Amino acid sequence: MGRSSDAIEKIRRLIATGELRPGSRLPREPDLAAQLGLSRSSMREAVTALVYAQVLDVRRGDGTYVTSLEPHRLLAGIAHAVELMQDGTLPEIFELRRLLEPQATALAAERITPERLAELREHLDAMRRSETIDEFVVHDAEFHATIMAATRNRTLISVVNGLAARALRVRTWNSLNIADARQRIISRRQAIYQALEKGDAALALSWATVHVTDSERDLLRTVPSAAPTEVG
Numbered sequence: 444m445g446r447s448s449d450a451i452e453k454i455r456r457l458i459a460t461g462e463l464r465p466g467s468r469l470p471r472e473p474d475l476a477a478q479l480g481l482s483r484s485s486m487r488e489a490v491t492a493l494v495y496a497q498v499l500d501v502r503r504g505d506g507t508y509v510t511s512l513e514p515h516r517l518l519a520g521i522a523h524a525v526e527l528m529q530d531g532t533l534p535e536i537f538e539l540r541r542l543l544e545p546q547a548t549a550l551a552a553e554r555i556t557p558e559r560l561a562e563l564r565e566h567l568d569a570m571r572r573s574e575t576i577d578e579f580v581v582h583d584a585e586f587h588a589t590i591m592a593a594t595r596n597r598t599l600i601s602v603v604n605g606l607a608a609r610a611l612r613v614r615t616w617n618s619l620n621i622a623d624a625r626q627r628i629i630s631r632r633q634a635i636y637q638a639l640e641k642g643d644a645a646l647a648l649s650w651a652t653v654h655v656t657d658s659e660r661d662l663l664r665t666v667p668s669a670a671p672t673e674v675g
Contacts, residue, residue, distance in 0.1 A: 446482065450489035453479045458498070458509060469499070469507040496520065514598040521605025537659040540606050541652065547603050548635065548651035549644040551593035559593045563636050570629055579625070586632055590639070624661065631657060 454475075457463045469475055476486040490507060493499040497516040500508045510516055525536060551559075566586040573579040587607055591600045631654045638647035 446485040447488035447492065450479070450481045450485040451492055453481065454489055454493060455498070458512075463509050465509050465512045467509050468505075469509070471506075514601045518598070518601035518605060521602060522608040525606060525608040533662060534659070536606055537655065537662070540603070540655050541659075543599070543603050543606070544655050545648045545651040547594050547596075547599050548590055548639075549648040550596065550599075551590045552639050552642055552644040552647040554595055555590075555593040555639050555642075559589055560636075560640055562589045563639065567629070567632055567636060570632065583628070583632070590635070593639070627657070 454463075463469065470478065472483060472486055472490075475481075476483050479486075481489075490499055490501070494501055497510055497519055498512070500510050502508060528536065563586060566582045566589065569582040570579055570586070573582060584607075588604055591603050594600060631650065634650045635647060635654065638650055
């Protein structure tokens with residue numbers, strides 16, 4: 444693992460310094476391995492890892508290329524990581540969401556377009572009409588994603604959407620009595636929508652904070668193993 448880690452770092456350095464730019468083709472494997480003083484096996488392991496991390500893209504019959512390196516690619520792993528985290532670490536995820544999501548919602552209030560507001564109304568209406576947990580969760584997730592899209596900040600969108608991964612939403616909703624929680628959730632979303640419609644960033648921030656806090660409370664109440672653990 445040490446040699447492949449060294450290989451990964453050397454390739455990353457080539458990209459960071461601009462020797463390999465987004466969209467550029469890497470030299471042939473034996474040539475790059477020789478250039479970096481690496482074995483071909485270490486080079487292959489490094490390429491595989493960087494492909495998984497969305498840094499490189501292998502095109503059959505054409506070679507290996509640096510990806511666009513756009514935020515949605517490089518930060519895609521956040522959602523996968525959140526899905527795999529054990530329940531005891533989830534309070535840390537919510538703590539981070541409380542720091543980021545309300546601020547992102549406030550930014551959305553300043554930048555949202557009429558088209559995005561129309562999308563939010565559609566998802567709110569669909570949440571009211573939904574007859575199953577899955578249907579409710581889908582439109583709740585889309586409501587959230589639409590708000591983040593309204594920020595027009597691609598890095599922020601990737602990070603916050605990753606933290607609010609759908610798997611976490613499903614885990615929370617599957618452990619709730621949706622009949623009891625449904626109206627409260629819709630009410631919170633309606634309040635956020637109205638703040639966005641008014642362009643009131645402070646109000647949007649307040650309601651988004653309430654929303655994240657409510658979500659955390661629901662999770663801790665229904666998944667006891669998600670209680671905070673001591674860091675030592």
